[in-house]
Amino acid sequence: MSDWSKVRLHVVTGKGGTGKSTVASALALALAHQGKNVLVCEVEGRQGLARMFDVDPLPYQERRLTTGLPDEDGGRGIVHALHIDAESALLEYLSMYYRLGRAGKALDRFGVIEFATTIAPGVRDVLLSGKVYEAVERNSRNKGAIRYDAVVLDAPPTGRITNFLNVGGEVGGLAKVGPIKTQSDTMMKLFQSPRTAVHLVTLLEEMPVQETIDGIAELERAGLPVGGIVVNMVRPRDLSDDDLAAARAGTLDRSRIEAEVKAAGIEVTDALLDGLLHEAREHAERRALEDAQRAVIAGIDVPTYELPRMAGGVDLGALYELAGLLREQGMA
Amino acid sequence: MARSTTQRQTRVGPASPDARRAGSLDVDALIADRRTGIIVCCGSGGVGKTTTSAALALRAAEQGRKVVVLTIDPARRLAQSMGIEALDNTPRPVTGLDEAAGGHLDAMMLDMKRTFDEVVESQASPEKAQQILANPFYIALSSSFAGTQEYMAMEKLGQIHRDAQAAGTYDLIVVDTPPSRSALDFLDAPERLSSFLDGRFVRLLLAPARGPAKLMTAGFSLITNALTKILGAQFLKDLQTFVSALDTVFGGFRQRAQKTYSLLQADGTAFLVVAAPEPDALREAAYFVERLSEDGMPLAGLIVNRASPAPDSPLPAEDALAGVGKLRRDGNGTLAAGLLRLHADQVQLVERERALRERFATAHPQVPTVVVPALAGDVHDLDGLRRIGELLAASGGSSTDRSD
Numbered sequence: 001m002s003d004w005s006k007v008r009l010h011v012v013t014g015k016g017g018t019g020k021s022t023v024a025s026a027l028a029l030a031l032a033h034q035g036k037n038v039l040v041c042e043v044e045g046r047q048g049l050a051r052m053f054d055v056d057p058l059p060y061q062e063r064r065l066t067t068g069l070p071d072e073d074g075g076r077g078i079v080h081a082l083h084i085d086a087e088s089a090l091l092e093y094l095s096m097y098y099r100l101g102r103a104g105k106a107l108d109r110f111g112v113i114e115f116a117t118t119i120a121p122g123v124r125d126v127l128l129s130g131k132v133y134e135a136v137e138r139n140s141r142n143k144g145a146i147r148y149d150a151v152v153l154d155a156p157p158t159g160r161i162t163n164f165l166n167v168g169g170e171v172g173g174l175a176k177v178g179p180i181k182t183q184s185d186t187m188m189k190l191f192q193s194p195r196t197a198v199h200l201v202t203l204l205e206e207m208p209v210q211e212t213i214d215g216i217a218e219l220e221r222a223g224l225p226v227g228g229i230v231v232n233m234v235r236p237r238d239l240s241d242d243d244l245a246a247a248r249a250g251t252l253d254r255s256r257i258e259a260e261v262k263a264a265g266i267e268v269t270d271a272l273l274d275g276l277l278h279e280a281r282e283h284a285e286r287r288a289l290e291d292a293q294r295a296v297i298a299g300i301d302v303p304t305y306e307l308p309r310m311a312g313g314v315d316l317g318a319l320y321e322l323a324g325l326l327r328e329q330g331m332a
Numbered sequence: 333m334a335r336s337t338t339q340r341q342t343r344v345g346p347a348s349p350d351a352r353r354a355g356s357l358d359v360d361a362l363i364a365d366r367r368t369g370i371i372v373c374c375g376s377g378g379v380g381k382t383t384t385s386a387a388l389a390l391r392a393a394e395q396g397r398k399v400v401v402l403t404i405d406p407a408r409r410l411a412q413s414m415g416i417e418a419l420d421n422t423p424r425p426v427t428g429l430d431e432a433a434g435g436h437l438d439a440m441m442l443d444m445k446r447t448f449d450e451v452v453e454s455q456a457s458p459e460k461a462q463q464i465l466a467n468p469f470y471i472a473l474s475s476s477f478a479g480t481q482e483y484m485a486m487e488k489l490g491q492i493h494r495d496a497q498a499a500g501t502y503d504l505i506v507v508d509t510p511p512s513r514s515a516l517d518f519l520d521a522p523e524r525l526s527s528f529l530d531g532r533f534v535r536l537l538l539a540p541a542r543g544p545a546k547l548m549t550a551g552f553s554l555i556t557n558a559l560t561k562i563l564g565a566q567f568l569k570d571l572q573t574f575v576s577a578l579d580t581v582f583g584g585f586r587q588r589a590q591k592t593y594s595l596l597q598a599d600g601t602a603f604l605v606v607a608a609p610e611p612d613a614l615r616e617a618a619y620f621v622e623r624l625s626e627d628g629m630p631l632a633g634l635i636v637n638r639a640s641p642a643p644d645s646p647l648p649a650e651d652a653l654a655g656v657g658k659l660r661r662d663g664n665g666t667l668a669a670g671l672l673r674l675h676a677d678q679v680q681l682v683e684r685e686r687a688l689r690e691r692f693a694t695a696h697p698q699v700p701t702v703v704v705p706a707l708a709g710d711v712h713d714l715d716g717l718r719r720i721g722e723l724l725a726a727s728g729g730s731s732t733d734r735s736d
Binding site: 015016017018021046048051112157205206207208236238239240243252253256257259260261263264265266271272274275276278279280282283285286289309311312313 | 376377378379555608610612613643644645647651652656658659664666667668671672673675676677678680684708709710
């Protein structure tokens with residue numbers, strides 16, 4: 001049973017470099033089972049999804065990307081992807097709501113579209129999050145659109161996520177009346193409801209963990225629902241606690257390792273043993289630092305999931321592996 | 333944003349960096365060179381730019397340079413690592429460094445909104461300035477518009493540079509750039525602001541009555557009607573007030589942006605691109621390198637932070653994994669199995685990072701590079717920064733594994 005079965009919109013944020021696009025993609029794969037339709041969107045113009053799934057750059061159009069991770073009965077769903085850019089979102093919005101006719105063309109000709117999407121304060125974020133909202137709730141004017149069981153947003157980083165979702169606040173100060181105001185209020189209703197969850201990706205390092213804590217506080221202040229914490233790129237845990245302690249103290253049993261390495265069919269040299277012992281010590285030191293950060297995270301009252309560091313990099317196969325781990329841990 | 337790449341005109345600058353032969357980046361030579369007056373560290377978020385800037389600044393100061401380091405990071409990480417409680421828009425001296433060589437170090441954190449306010453105040457009459465500062469568009473623009481941070485960083489750099497030249501306070505300014513949404517923001521911000529100010533829409537808002545043709549005026553009323561319908565009348569009124577009020581200070585903006593831009597292109601400036609050995613970070617780095625060369629900006633080199641330390645023993649990953657398999661099948665040797673797996677993991681990581689770096693080097697052979705190994709912990713204090721500084725300088729020797 002998923003911890004987030006009521007959630008329709010999964011927002012995945014995190015400090016830069018923590019791998020939030022990887023986590024968002026893996027989460028989408030994990031959610032897509034038993035014939036479920038899942039949409040994963042990106043809004044930062046980086047085409048990270050296309051790279052992640054090894055497909056051509058995505059257009060402003062929902063595209064079938066791949067099948068999800070099958071469940072025990074082999075039931076798979078479908079993952080779709082959408083690359084949202086502000087200009088296309090604005091044009092779509094205008095044509096959906098207003099029959100502007102000549103005025104629509106004039107808007108573009110006079111540079112209003114560019115103005116609105118690049119410089120008008122807050123408008124850019126509203127357009128991007130507005131399209132995400134539309135993908136979740138589906139507008140009746142968007143005929144024939146797929147209804148998604150879940151939407152995953154590869155969101156802006158932790159430092160900007162609250163502003164990004166807090167559209168009421170951003171626009172409220174500028175557009176005090178009118179349809180934009182009404183619509184941003186409706187959007188806020190979804191974003192602040194239990195049908196949305198903002199997940200935070202972190203590493204077991206001090207700064208990302210601190211940023212996660214700050215991010216959670218900020219989300220809570222804005223009334224936005226905090227989802228889970230995904231601890232990414234966790235070092236392998238192949239050594240027992242006792243061995244780790246011994247490695248840190250420099251008291252690992254050299255003759256035992258020598259015998260065991262021999263038993264592994266590997267030729268033992270002093271250089272090899274020295275190397276392994278030194279690597280063990282370095283690893284143990286880093287593990288101790290990780291454990292300290294893990295303890296900090298455990299102190300936050302939020303469900304936590306862990307994903308291992310993929311030494312060979314994250315390819316499509318690795319994404320499915322990560323998806324499996326998320327599902328095992330109950331995130332999807 | 334991609335549009336601006338195709339629209340921008342080619343700039344003429346000093347000799348492009350590929351006139352230089354690639355090798356490893358010698359950080360000590362860079363900071364020892366008195367002609368280096370500005371070092372700009374750029375790169376994507378989460379690659380250790382702030383720490384690198386601070387470490388460079390500290391190292392330069394302890395080698396006798398009079399340094400100020402300017403950071404824009406809202407997480408105030410530099411402040412913490414420099415042991416200063418709160419940085420503000422004024423450079424503050426950093427204490428605890430070795431000043432035997434005659435150098436000193438100041439640090440400041442950019443308060444973006446305050447910098448913007450100061451520019452407005454310096455350019456407009458007090459009355460007009462008040463009007464601008466209170467406008468909701470100005471407030472949103474100055475505090476949350478993407479690109480404002482980048483623009484203000486450059487504005488502040490220009491200010492500090494002018495002041496330092498006049499008063500002789502600093503001979504080296506180290507700039508940490510904001511974690512941009514994309515590499516473009518940082519170089520395009522000034523131009524984007526100016527092009528907005530020159531935009532047709534803004535011109536129209538300023539002087540709708542002066543429209544040259546009937547059609548234009550008709551088009552304009554269509555627009556205003558549409559906007560009023562969508563946004564409400566107040567929105568448009570606020571916007572109009574904002575634009576007409578700010579117009580008076582625009583000329584100044586443009587001129588200054590141009591000056592700062594030329595300052596960045598000048599010989600005394602050195603750009604350092606910071607990355608981590610990850611595909612995304614290196615892709616961004618490649619983008620920076622290309623943009624900097626295109627704009628004729630003096631690129632000094634690439635810093636690859638957080639490299640995984642090379643394993644001590646030469647045992648190949650496959651052999652180690654085969655050994656792990658055998659031990660697991662035989663059901664013994666858990667400690668050795670763990671160690672061998674760790675070793676294999678480490679070898680794979682290092683090989684992957686090397687492959688990524690080599691790919692970058694093949695595509696950009698003109699870029700001198702330095703690889704900085706990852707530290708076990710975070711950097712909190714001057715000692716940590718010193719250590720990073722040493723690593724930056726030490727790996728600049730001959731240990732980089734790039735091939736020309």
